[in-house]
Amino acid sequence: MVDHLFLRACRRQPVPRTPIWMMRQAGRYLPAYMAVRKRASFLELCRNPDLSCEVTLQPIDEFGFDAAILFSDILITLPGMGIEVEFPESGPKITNPVRTSAAIAALHVPEPVPYVMEAVKKIKHALADRVPLIGFAGAPLTMLTYAVEGGGSKDYAQTKKLLYGSPKDAHALLDKLARTCATYLEAQAAAGADCLQIFDSWGGIVSPGDFREYPLRYAKLVIEMLRASPARDVPIIYFVNGCAPYLDDYASSGADVLGVDWRVAIDEVRRRVGTGVALQGNLDPGALFAPPAEIRTRVADILARAGSTGHIFNLGHGVLPETDPEHVRAMVTAVKELSASS
């Protein structure tokens, strides 16, 4: 296997330059992706391994990112558990939100989604080891918010009713979500994924004590299950959107790499989490609306704060749909040029 920049950075090994990929790099900002979407709905795309493979490779060909990430959605695991999801343009909707002990007891820990495993194999074949492939899943707490709220939320009231009003039910649900997540990620690794990212998009909605009790605890459980599986050596990225309040605990997740959102300075994160993990991030996705010269300045600032070892450049969250692809190119060029010369 080629000694990929991205995988070296995950393991905090020296690299000639900082690797870069971008959350949602296959997506709505990209004309080639939108052309495919004219032929297929979002869900059809997720369920079709050929199309999923096609859009996964588009940003690699277009911008030269150092890693590919499976085109899919974190909610793809829910139907197998017994939770029905729809994907209208306004955002995902769960038709039967889970809010009672009985509803939680009725949920399954499903077999890994077959069409995703097929997509992973196809993508690995199509990549032919040009760059590594990242598999992913939603973290247990994040999946709980969707299952309970029925979609996105402004205040996560239903989530907090369950966590604080019925903690026993919350733990039962999180346990099932953690086992679903671990099984699914292990299968992606078996199908060929070179790295696994656990997205805790809504792990940042709680107090530090509740972070330890809910999102962190169950992300740790997923990681422990993976370490006890044949996927034990696959690098794991744990990403909490809004991680700043939890830096003293974040490194204890057991992940090889911690994702850093754009709200916090990455050198402060490094000081607080120590040198035992790699960091991934952390340009504000909105900063790609700035002119290319300003993007370059911001890239330089992040590279200087992060240092050259154990850093994977990324946005602090998914790229925004209205982003100009030429600004993405400016970011990639800046990362490659500036990190090589430093």
Next chain:
Amino acid sequence: MVDHLFLRACRRQPVPRTPIWMMRQAGRYLPAYMAVRKRASFLELCRNPDLSCEVTLQPIDEFGFDAAILFSDILITLPGMGIEVEFPESGPKITNPVRTSAAIAALHVPEPVPYVMEAVKKIKHALADRVPLIGFAGAPLTMLTYAVEGGGSKDYAQTKKLLYGSPKDAHALLDKLARTCATYLEAQAAAGADCLQIFDSWGGIVSPGDFREYPLRYAKLVIEMLRASPARDVPIIYFVNGCAPYLDDYASSGADVLGVDWRVAIDEVRRRVGTGVALQGNLDPGALFAPPAEIRTRVADILARAGSTGHIFNLGHGVLPETDPEHVRAMVTAVKELSASS
């Protein structure tokens, strides 16, 4: 004037117990408020000084909070600037979002809203100095997000297009919003408000560098204008929702009190901001879904972390509509009992 607990805490003077009030304490969780809302829409309520006075006093009578806060809305200043706002149940909508240099140039810095000043006078009279009255306004960056997005937002893409794509326009808009905010708060103080809170509900959506450049800079400007006005001695609370990434800069706002949301430990905030300011917060509004015994445990934890001087107990954000009023009472009782005995 009575030597109120709340005002003593704002000034970091010793207090026999920790004062408490609650963001959105007059609101939808309260049956007495909902009874008034059957007679009047939200906007009618804001515009009617008698009704505004009535609902402002309800939670003081019901729970014995140590401060009243004017019943109004941060968006109430926008129509005077030339930005039309509607308040349907789904959340506020701006019918003419501001996205061009020309639209920004056309905005006014208006005279303070007359019916709000009348409400402040009525409330002060009705309170008869039982507890102090807090006036408030939205911080410039937060007001910018509404003006630009046209309502709430998931990713603040329009806001970031303006801030990073057209920084000159952004600064021009923020300057007008800051002058509107300062004028409006100064008038509330002149009408009798004993304290002024600046709500930066969306000040937490940017990187630390952009926090200094946008939300903090213009909150500082508002505070400087107030300090140079006849309202100079009125205590000022600056509240950034999601303050954890900015703690090294937060105290430089010039406010007497910093609001602390629930995601961060209040003792960490104290370590980072020093002892020159009071702190307000920081129970998770969602924690009020827990049983009263658990609420009491969480109150005790926050009191212990915050210490007895320079702390105003509050939620970390507005109370959630589905909250049981008896759980609010449990929180108030716990704060009064536990802080007095410590």
